[in-house]
Amino acid sequence: MEREQIAGLTAELNAQLRLVERVHQRLSDRVSLGLDTPPQLDSVAYQIHNLYCAAEDLLKLIAHAFENRIGAGSEWHRTLLLRLSQPILGVRPALLTEETFDLMKRLRSFRHFIRHGYGAEIQFTQLKPNLDLAMSLPDRLSQDVQHFLAQLGAESDPL
Template sequence: MRIEDLKLLEGFTIRQRGILERLFREIAGLDLSRYENLYVFALKAQQFYTALEDLFKEIARTFENRIEDPSRYHRELLVKMNTEAPGVRIAVISERTFRFLDRLRRFRHFIRHAYDYELDRDEIEKLQRLFKENFEALISDLNRFLEFVREASESDEV
């Protein structure tokens, strides 16, 4: 693996982390008692997951992970990010973060395909709570992975 690839991944991770932090603040601060904010939440949650998935794709490309089943691409990518590749890379996300993101992935899929459906306020409020309960764990996971990338780019084994 080239040092340049790891440095690019480091920069991209920092960039995406900033986007995720901004989106989280917007999501966490939404007043869901206002009907229109349910739709703002849905859009922002979709943007959040997409930004994170873009980072996961870049990690997979950098470490040459392959996704075998295109029909299950999104789930398989998430599973790979929760899996350590011994001698290659650490797991990017913890089990706790995986469970949260899998729930968010399913929500994003629903939002993308359910164009004739009213949003459920209780479900949106529950997801907002999950964001608040799990965001710091996600950032901690990303910071741990970022440290791994930095160390790998500085080692003689690259």
């Protein structure tokens, strides 16, 4: 990848990380209101969904920059995570550490439930472990992106 392309990708990734942080802040704001009522649980669950989707969009930026396609079948969410957890020899390093991959895989399942569980009521016992994962996602993702960019030789601003 050319220096100018790396600089452009770096800017896009940093912008997406800022969006992830904004969604994370909305999630924190919702949590501070409490987790005592069904509407509060629903609101927090929705923000976890949004946080995962913002993180997934960051992964898509890298997939498009290097592989230029992510697939369109029903398994593309899973494939995207798998692809970005592995290096492609001679093309790009892996983005996601094993820990971040596992965290995102678990949040992907929760996102799927929120997106498709129309009649289901969110329970605190179901929400809490996913909330804990979601709260750690921005820092892990930021670390992974900085490591990824360093491997590419990018000059990036610390986030």
